[in-house]
Amino acid sequence: AQKITQTQPGMFVQEKEAVTLDCTYDTSDPSYGLFWYKQPSSGEMIFLIYQGSYDQQNATEGRYSLNFQKARKSANLVISASQLGDSAMYFCAMRRFEGANSKLTFGKGITLSVRP
Amino acid sequence: DAGVIQSPRHEVTEMGQEVTLRCKPISGHDYLFWYRQTMMRGLELLIYFNNNVPIDDSGMPEDRFSAKMPNASFSTLKIQPSEPRDSAVYFCASSPGLAGANTQYFGPGTRLTVL
Numbered sequence: 001a002q003k004i005t006q007t008q009p010g011m012f013v014q015e016k017e018a019v020t021l022d023c024t025y026d027t028s029d030p031s032y033g034l035f036w037y038k039q040p041s042s043g044e045m046i047f048l049i050y051q052g053s054y055d056q057q058n059a060t061e062g063r064y065s066l067n068f069q070k071a072r073k074s075a076n077l078v079i080s081a082s083q084l085g086d087s088a089m090y091f092c093a094m095r096r097f098e099g100a101n102s103k104l105t106f107g108k109g110i111t112l113s114v115r116p
Numbered sequence: 117d118a119g120v121i122q123s124p125r126h127e128v129t130e131m132g133q134e135v136t137l138r139c140k141p142i143s144g145h146d147y148l149f150w151y152r153q154t155m156m157r158g159l160e161l162l163i164y165f166n167n168n169v170p171i172d173d174s175g176m177p178e179d180r181f182s183a184k185m186p187n188a189s190f191s192t193l194k195i196q197p198s199e200p201r202d203s204a205v206y207f208c209a210s211s212p213g214l215a216g217a218n219t220q221y222f223g224p225g226t227r228l229t230v231l
Contacts, residue, residue, distance in 0.1 A: 033217060043205060045222035052217060091159065097215055103172070104220060106159045 002027045004092050004107035011112045013082045020067065021077040021110050023092030031097040034075040035104065036066070040088040048090075051075055053097075079112075087114045118142070120223035122208050128229045134196040137226045140189055141210030149220060150183055150193050151207040159207075165191065166214075198230045 003026040013019035025034070036048040051059040051066045059066040067076040075094075079086055092107045121140040129135055141148045149164040163173040168185045176183070180199070185191040195202055205227050209220040 035219065037222075042224075043227070044224045045207060045209075047219050047221060050217050050219060095214075103161055103164070108158050 002029070002032075002094055002096065002105045004094055004105055006092055006107035006110050008110045011110060013079075013086075013112065013114055015084060015114055015116050016081055018078060018080045019082055019112065021079070021090050021092075021112065023075045023077065023107060025073050025075065025092070025094050027073075027094065027096065029096040033095050033097065034066070034068070035093045035095070036064070036075075036077045037091045037093065037106075038086075038088045039091065039109070040085075045091070049077070082114045084114050084116060087112060120208055120210050120221055122206075122223035122226050124226060125224060126227045126229075128231065129198055130231050131199055132197045133230075134194065135198045135202075135228060135230075137193040137206050137208075137228070139191045139193070139208030139223060141191070141208070142221055143189070145210035145212050145221075147211040147214060147220075148185060148191050149207075149209040149211070150191070151209065151222075153205045153207060153225075154203075162193070195228075198228075200230045203228055203230050 005024045032053045034051045038046045038048050049059050049061045049064045051068050058068050063080045065078045089109045091109045093104045095104045123138045146167050150162040153159045162175045163183045165185045183193045205225045207222050207225045209222040211218050211220045
């Protein structure tokens, strides 16, 4: 079974600074994908970034990057130059690559507040 | 391109009433998912379809919940009869595939309140 752990109860960051949101996972599958989603107060779930377990380089998408450490089973999201609009819940999720039931497993989420 | 469309955005109903939530996936996506989000349980997958066929409904909480996908551009999630514990945000998501980097794109959600 797959499991995603997001233990940070809430994070605060000053505007324009960088912040790291932690995510650890547990799986016995050899290949899998990791995803981060953002959920602002308006409620929608917005896809941010994807990392494949066999990707050689850490994924980057604009101000978002993923610090992927496969041996430690961690996939932390780094947001650079934080903006007030980054205040939201952030969810880490994973999915095995193969198999009939390749469902996304979500973590509990982390609340990020950006201070002006 | 339009994203996933859900209606209604908000629904308030009384216990015992039937509730129908609607979803239009992104055109060309073969997979459609229904999720429920609550503070206590987080985001839970209820059911998903592939090419309009239900593949896994193990997350459907009980017989009061049913989901259909009569065609590639429309799905419904029905609760009959509704109960206060069904109050949650219900998301529909769609994806072009299940493997690899295929991403699920979520709709805006339906906030359901059962009084």
